[in-house]
Amino acid sequence: MNDTNAPFSEQEKDGFYRAIHExxxxxxxxxxxxxxxxxxxxxxxxxxxxxxxxxxxxxxxxxxxxxxxxxxxxxxxxxxxxxxxxxxxxxxxxxxxxxxxxxxxxxxxxxxxxxxxxxxxxxxxxxxxxxxxxxxxxxxxxxxxxxxxxxxxxxxxxxxxxxxxxxxxxxxxxxxxxxxxxxxxxxxxEFLDRPELAGKGWRQRLPLTDLVHSNGWGRPLNDPALLQALDEVAETHS
Missing domain, CATH: 3.40.109.10 (NADH Oxidase)
Known part of the structure; x- marks a missing residue:
């Protein structure tokens, strides 16, 4: 039986996120x-x-x-x-x-x-x-x-x-x-590089930073480090 308290290895985490993004x-x-x-x-x-x-x-x-x-x-x-x-x-x-x-x-x-x-x-x-x-x-x-x-x-x-x-x-x-x-x-x-509707020009992925609010609807994040991290991860999976 697996140890449910053991941390995921870097390889396991990479595989999990790959499945999500692909x-x-x-x-x-x-x-x-x-x-x-x-x-x-x-x-x-x-x-x-x-x-x-x-x-x-x-x-x-x-x-x-x-x-x-x-x-x-x-x-x-x-x-x-x-x-x-x-x-x-x-x-x-x-x-x-x-x-x-x-x-x-x-x-x-x-x-x-x-x-x-x-x-x-x-x-x-x-x-x-x-x-x-x-x-x-x-x-x-x-x-x-x-x-x-x-x-x-x-x-x-x-x-x-x-x-x-x-x-x-x-x-x-x-x-x-x-x-x-x-x-x-x-x-x-094959699995397409991008979602098919994006590739065909139907709709594009919305910017993640536009969808994250802070303590109430429409209130922007006031954490510069998180904003930068969100931009970086969005760029990686654009």
Missing amino acids: RRDVRSHFLPDPIPSPVLSRLLDAAHHAPSVGFMQPWDFMLIDSLDVRRQVHGIFLRENEKAAANYSGERFRTYRSLKLEGILESPMNLCITCDRTRGGDHVLGRNSIIDMDLFSTCLAVQNFWLAARAEGIGVGWVSILDQDELAEVLGLPESVYPLAYLCLGYVS
Whole structure:
């Protein structure tokens, strides 16, 4: 058993931060190679070790390799993507249409991470004031899975352009279970140097120093050393 009080080595810390900074939302470049069972089990175990309010562990993991099911989900995406495209016009519309926004059929496996909103009973410790803490907890499981996947060289893409009610019907989910994250998984031919939306000019990463406040909204930092450190780390990972 590992000593949980032992400090991380420099190599371990480097690997952790590398996974964070090189994580990408993958929509293309998927290879047909299956994910070996030992690797997939490690990813699911990483997700299952996410923190959760009241230790309710509201997540379930639905593995989807059926082409028929994925075609149904892809049909939902196509309908919802038409609606989303209507929000834009001109050059923005053309850019949107050029974006690859899912890999439902190209990836060898899909995964739906759900949130059972009744797990833990009527009164979950820590959920009395913020009822959506179960959803937030499940998002942490998604992030754990994503970072572990990047460390294993596996691409993950979150398909958010889906009607959740239709998705729940296709997957046969109980009424209390919400399909929080629909993910495309697989080994990829490459991980992009930059997030794809940044590379395509859709949006750029915001300056970190603009997003850090001190003792109240809009109050600037008054720590010159921290400001300099923030600028330096942002430059390293720009």
